[in-house]
Amino acid sequence: MSIDADVIIIGAGGGGAVAAKELGELGIKVMLLEAGPWYGNKKWENPNRERGSVSSNSIDDLDINLLRQQYTKNEHTMNAYEHGRLRWGPADRRRPSWYRNVPKNGFIWQATGVGGTTQHYWANSPRAYSMAIDDVWPLSYRELIPYYEKVEDTLPVRPAPTTAKEELFYYGAKKSGWSMLNTLNPTSPGYRPNPNAILHPNEQLMDPNSNLEEVSKLEGCTLCGHCVNGCPHGPSVDKVAKRPTNISYIPLALNTNNVEVRPNTYATRILTENHPKEGIRATGVQYRDTWTGESGELYAKVVIMSAGSIESPRLWLNSDLPQNSWVGRGLTHHYWDWVTGVFDEKDLMGILGQPHVNPFVGPTSGARLDYPGLGCIQPAGVSPGLFASLTFGFSENGNPFTQNPSNNPIWNQQGRVVGHELIEWMSNYRNTLSMMILTDDQPNKKNGVTIDPLIKDEHGPIPMVRYTASKEDKQKREKLVKMASEILHKAGAKKIIRTDWPSHLFVHIESTMRMGFVVDDNCEAYQVKRLFITDNSMHFNGIGGPNPTLTTQALATRTAEKLANIYF
Amino acid sequence: MDLLVNHAIKLRKITLEIGGNVGMDKIEGESHSNQSHRGQLFEQIKSMMSNLVSTEHSSQPVSHNNSFSVHMSDKANSFHTKATFMAFVDAMIPSTLGALDLRLDEYIVWTLDNYVSIQGEWGVKNVQLSSQTAKILDIAAFQLISSENVKVPPDFSTYPDGGPFSALSPDDRFEAIRILEDLQVDLEVLPSPYRNNSGLIKNIITSIHQNVMFGYYSEWFSFGSTRLAYPENRRIERQNFIWDSLNYPGPSFGYRAVRGFLVDKFSE
Numbered sequence: 070m071s072i073d074a075d076v077i078i079i080g081a082g083g084g085g086a087v088a089a090k091e092l093g094e095l096g097i098k099v100m101l102l103e104a105g106p107w108y109g110n111k112k113w114e115n116p117n118r119e120r121g122s123v124s125s126n127s128i129d130d131l132d133i134n135l136l137r138q139q140y141t142k143n144e145h146t147m148n149a150y151e152h153g154r155l156r157w158g159p160a161d162r163r164r165p166s167w168y169r170n171v172p173k174n175g176f177i178w179q180a181t182g183v184g185g186t187t188q189h190y191w192a193n194s195p196r197a198y199s200m201a202i203d204d205v206w207p208l209s210y211r212e213l214i215p216y217y218e219k220v221e222d223t224l225p226v227r228p229a230p231t232t233a234k235e236e237l238f239y240y241g242a243k244k245s246g247w248s249m250l251n252t253l254n255p256t257s258p259g260y261r262p263n264p265n266a267i268l269h270p271n272e273q274l275m276d277p278n279s280n281l282e283e284v285s286k287l288e289g290c291t292l293c294g295h296c297v298n299g300c301p302h303g304p305s306v307d308k309v310a311k312r313p314t315n316i317s318y319i320p321l322a323l324n325t326n327n328v329e330v331r332p333n334t335y336a337t338r339i340l341t342e343n344h345p346k347e348g349i350r351a352t353g354v355q356y357r358d359t360w361t362g363e364s365g366e367l368y369a370k371v372v373i374m375s376a377g378s379i380e381s382p383r384l385w386l387n388s389d390l391p392q393n394s395w396v397g398r399g400l401t402h403h404y405w406d407w408v409t410g411v412f413d414e415k416d417l418m419g420i421l422g423q424p425h426v427n428p429f430v431g432p433t434s435g436a437r438l439d440y441p442g443l444g445c446i447q448p449a450g451v452s453p454g455l456f457a458s459l460t461f462g463f464s465e466n467g468n469p470f471t472q473n474p475s476n477n478p479i480w481n482q483q484g485r486v487v488g489h490e491l492i493e494w495m496s497n498y499r500n501t502l503s504m505m506i507l508t509d510d511q512p513n514k515k516n517g518v519t520i521d522p523l524i525k526d527e528h529g530p531i532p533m534v535r536y537t538a539s540k541e542d543k544q545k546r547e548k549l550v551k552m553a554s555e556i557l558h559k560a561g562a563k564k565i566i567r568t569d570w571p572s573h574l575f576v577h578i579e580s581t582m583r584m585g586f587v588v589d590d591n592c593e594a595y596q597v598k599r600l601f602i603t604d605n606s607m608h609f610n611g612i613g614g615p616n617p618t619l620t621t622q623a624l625a626t627r628t629a630e631k632l633a634n635i636y637f
Numbered sequence: 638m639d640l641l642v643n644h645a646i647k648l649r650k651i652t653l654e655i656g657g658n659v660g661m662d663k664i665e666g667e668s669h670s671n672q673s674h675r676g677q678l679f680e681q682i683k684s685m686m687s688n689l690v691s692t693e694h695s696s697q698p699v700s701h702n703n704s705f706s707v708h709m710s711d712k713a714n715s716f717h718t719k720a721t722f723m724a725f726v727d728a729m730i731p732s733t734l735g736a737l738d739l740r741l742d743e744y745i746v747w748t749l750d751n752y753v754s755i756q757g758e759w760g761v762k763n764v765q766l767s768s769q770t771a772k773i774l775d776i777a778a779f780q781l782i783s784s785e786n787v788k789v790p791p792d793f794s795t796y797p798d799g800g801p802f803s804a805l806s807p808d809d810r811f812e813a814i815r816i817l818e819d820l821q822v823d824l825e826v827l828p829s830p831y832r833n834n835s836g837l838i839k840n841i842i843t844s845i846h847q848n849v850m851f852g853y854y855s856e857w858f859s860f861g862s863t864r865l866a867y868p869e870n871r872r873i874e875r876q877n878f879i880w881d882s883l884n885y886p887g888p889s890f891g892y893r894a895v896r897g898f899l900v901d902k903f904s905e
Contacts, residue, residue: 117869142888143873145855150848151751152868162868165754165763172836174843228900236896253903262899270895281890291891302891429885430892436899453885454855462847467818485846487729487811495854498883525756571843 070352070368074100074329075637077354077369079336079384082185083618084603084625085375086314086322087220091629093325097637100329100367101322102356104376105181106160107332108188108299109136109306109315116332117154117162120360124331128323131306140299144452147298148189155180155189155299159359160333169379170521170533174465175573177534179377183332184315186377187618191296191433191449192266192311194226194619196253198441201509201613207590216623217253223321224312226619227269228262232292232431233421234502235262237412238448240420241560242438245552255439263437263447266312266619267296268303296433297451333359337528339372339388341597349391350598357528371599371636375625378578378606379532382518385582387529391596395586397519399512401611403444403577404538404546405570406506408480408553409460410562411497420561425499428456434505438552443545444614445507446553453498460503461486461494465571479554480565494566502562504553509614510542512580536572577617582606591631592624599636603628713798714768720799721771722746728807729849736853739879740864744852745845747865752844769828770841771802774810776827777817778802781809788812818842854879856887 076092078085081103089101106116111132113121116139139154141147147155151166157179158166169177180186196217199210220226229235242260243249250259271289273279285291285302290310293302300311307320322328338355353368374381382397390396414424428450438446451459466484486494494501516537520530538546554565584590584607592607594600603625605617612620722742730736749767778801781787791804802813816822817838824833831838851857857864861874880887 115869143856145851145857146868146871149851149855149857149868150844151748165751165761168753168755170836171840174839176840176844228898228903230898231896232892232894233896235899239899249899251900251904253905261903264903274891275893275895277893281893285890292894293889293891295888298888425884427892427894430894452855452888453880453883454851454853454857457850457854458847462850463843467842468815487846488731488807491850492730492735495883498885526754527756527761531755 072369073353073367074098074369076100076371076373076632077102077367078373078375078603079354080104080185080375080377080380080604081183081314081319081330081332082375082377082604083187083190083314084605084621085373086184086318087622087625088373088375088603088629089328089330090318090322090325091626092633093322093327095629095633095637096327097633098327099322100331100369102334102336102354102367103181103183103185103330103332104335104359105158105183105332106154107183107315107330108139108154109133110183111135113332116160120333124329126323126326126329128307128320131320131323133301133303133305133309136306136309137301140301142293142295142298142301144298144454148455150176155182157181161360167526167528167531168524169531170524171573171575172533172535173571173573175571175575177379177575177578179379179575182315183319183330184313187313188299188315189297190313190618191616192313193263193434193437193447193616194221194224194266195264195437195439195445195615197615197620198439198509198613199254199256200441201610206609207585213620213623213627216626217619219626220619220622221253221264224266224317224622225268226264226266229265229267229432229435230270230290230292231262232435233423234426234428234431234448234450235436236421237417237426237502237560238436238504238556241556241558244559245556247438250439256441258438258440258443260436260438263432263435265432265435266317267432268310268312290432292431294429294431294433294450295452297455335359335528336376336384337364337387339374339384339390339597339600340366340368341388341390344598347598349596351600362527371601371632373601373603373628373632375602375604377604378581379518379534379575381602381604381606382581383520383532386520390594393587393596395514395583397581398514398517399580399583399586400517400534400536400578401510401512401580401608402536402575403611403614404508404510404542404572405574405576406508406546406550407459407503407568407570408506408550408557408565409501409503409568410557410560410565411494412500412502412561413563414500416561417500426450426502427499428501428503429453438556439615440549440552441613442509444509444549446549446556447505447507449503449505453495456498456501456503457491457495460566460568461491463568463570463574465569479551479558480567482564482566483569486566502557502560504557506546506549506553507577507614507616508542508546508549510538510545510611512583512610513537513539517581534573534575536575538572577605577611579605579608579611579617584609591635592628593632601628601632716798717800718746718768718771720796720803721774722767724796724799724803724805724810725774725845726849728810729846730853731807734878734882736849739853739858741849741852743865744857745848748848749841749845752841764830766830766841769831770845771800772828773817773822773831773838774802774813775800777822778805778810778813780822781805781813781816786812814842854883856880
């Protein structure tokens, strides 16, 4: 049997791109398949209009001018759920997105394309809480540290600078009695700058005589506030300020001359054989070209699934791989919530020396409060359309109500806001500060991904995704909401709304192909040899609440090393 | 009482439209059940209507009009859908310069008709959800009216093409949405694909609220005459006066906003 590459990786997102670079550096030939488009590459000058080339393997194909044209920072163009450039769907934007069944109010926020969802992630790159790993996972936190360090150097990860919204958060957190942390490994509660995969601002940014458009073409963050809408700022693709994998790891992978990236290629089936010695083992991938609809097969010695916590289990289930009751199950997603305060200009002048918070300035999230055992709180600021929709439109509770102050002195309002009240809130947009709640929710077998028995798309039966929080998860979230409201209150917020996000918000999706249940501690499937996983799905749990990408990237680095030792 | 009768006659017309059009946008493989379901739905709503008008009139005129209503044109259907979402977006972000002025009704219809795609016999196709969604809003509104829980009497003059939902006052529209979300309507009478599908109802109701806000406060209206074109053919044609009103400067190259660093370098 002729092979097309040593290793085929499915998915060029947060994990797959890391594995590609690490394997390429070891001299292993990699073919990296990606379902979506590739922005900032000369072989696809109009990636949403035309099919373009089949693949690219040269760093010379990367083009910062194209990236600047394509990542417009306009929130509708980039992030509209149905047809945004950073949506879950085919590159061709005339076509609908790929539907997933979320059988409640909620949605799955993922993006296709080289870089995957890291294209619009906020680049928050904290490590896991050690207490969520040690004596829980099949490996120890200590074993992860060298891999964390390698990823932190490569991305790189830096403490976020302070802008107005971080300063207001620190002020409120300090007044609430929390202490400051300056560690990468928090073991007790406290606040700190977010460890972000964002380059520090260029020194010329603060020079009043510099031209901001020119500064945006230099190395370093410009604090433009559009991490969530895609960052185009930098002198070349590999030196863009925010470090999604299409910026950080893909250029390094191409530099090895061992990695070929093939966008617009949707993996529909894992191909296997029954080997006399190894048993069932992966031999390749069946795919569908998203432009032409043509199917094909590609063969390799090893296959890595890195399609994300929804698609990796879907691909397993649609490939008739051996039955395993944990495939797709045990989903955690940090059971998010969102709390927003509005401030008086006079108070802001006193605290910040300026009359507005301006939530659209600075990194989308530049600070955090860590509480190992409970979860995290992050101040965050997004552009107005996203802010309105996430703060006032997206609630478990369609019946807005005003809190009775005697029941709860901290937040005044909860649930959806419409009509004149919505207009009133939005007129204060510049004076708002929001806090995101990430709960240390625990894996539960009833939560996760199954295959819809009735609905198919062009890639087979579609995934159906469900989640119900446990009583303990709800209690943790409630505590975090109170803490966040308290911080806003102490910082002087005049009115506080808790949005009460629906439980079916799927963003930090983890642990649907859990280590110890579906894969071993090298992330190789127990039941299918030569099949590895390097996305969030192999996490044993939700790592305690911190944002999962860095941990996935550390594990992808480790898995690349392990599989190279075993099979090459 | 005359007023009530007029409302009832208007309601009846709309009800017939609902009954007559259920199943027109059916999903693959469900056509058979829709056919019989249409009859059931019609009978049920007819019976509710009869109860409403029975104090003054017999229910006879209702069944009298049955035959032609089944042939309601797509055009009337789309006028009805449009009127329903005009009423919805106007309640969400009222004038002046509200969501209706910015034609968010068009945006909602567009997104609903491009939200779900599935594999059909000859390839992938969109499930057109806008007209079915308008119908479930009407059914909820109808139930609200017939249970006499409206705060303000329905007024059919504002949206002549609309049904019960668009005849409600803005507060009552949200009350109708509430009973729909709380599943206090009979899910068996809803048109496909909402029939007995509480998950999809909740999903879409939240989504249309979010989309009015996202459409209104993002750059969508600034696309001007290209706002309903295929996404890659849209162009910013005018200033975003909503952003101006929020004092949001729009995408910027950067801000001179560094206040320092709380931590220069983390310790291990």
